[in-house]
């Protein structure tokens with residue numbers, strides 16, 4: 218199993234970072250909001266959204282994977298906050314001139330070197 222959301226809704230599989238980056242670019246351009254999308258502003262917006270994401274889990278204690286007991290409305294809200302975090306992260310990376318996909322792949326490689334599976338099994 219690759220993840221809890223592996224078999225979820227159609228249409229989500231083809232989404233890529235470039236598409237999200239371009240859509241955020243268009244969103245800002247159409248509103249003349251590019252002037253506000255500075256690195257610091259975007260970082261603060263990102264952190265704010267992480268706070269909103271945290272609020273959803275606040276006081277719930279640990280919850281089982283897949284969130285089986287959550288109402289659909291609650292899960293939809295979670296999806297919205299996760300998306301806000303992702304979108305601001307994508308936009309922040311773009312504004313800073315970082316190729317996020319490339320950077321993330323490189324980081325995965327570094328992680329694998331730092332934590333060799335043979336030495337880290339289950340601990």
Ligand SMILES: Nc1ccn([C@H]2C[C@H](O)[C@@H](COP(=O)(O)OP(=O)(O)OP(=O)(O)O)O2)c(=O)n1
Nearest residue numbers: 241244245250253266269298300301302304305
């Ligand atoms: N200057 C802005 C403001 C918003 N957005 C976009 C990116 C986020 O995906 C979303 C954030 O919108 P809100 O600030 O309205 O935040 P929420 O959607 O979380 O609403 P609320 O804080 O009322 O729950 O809109 C943006 O790109 N640039």
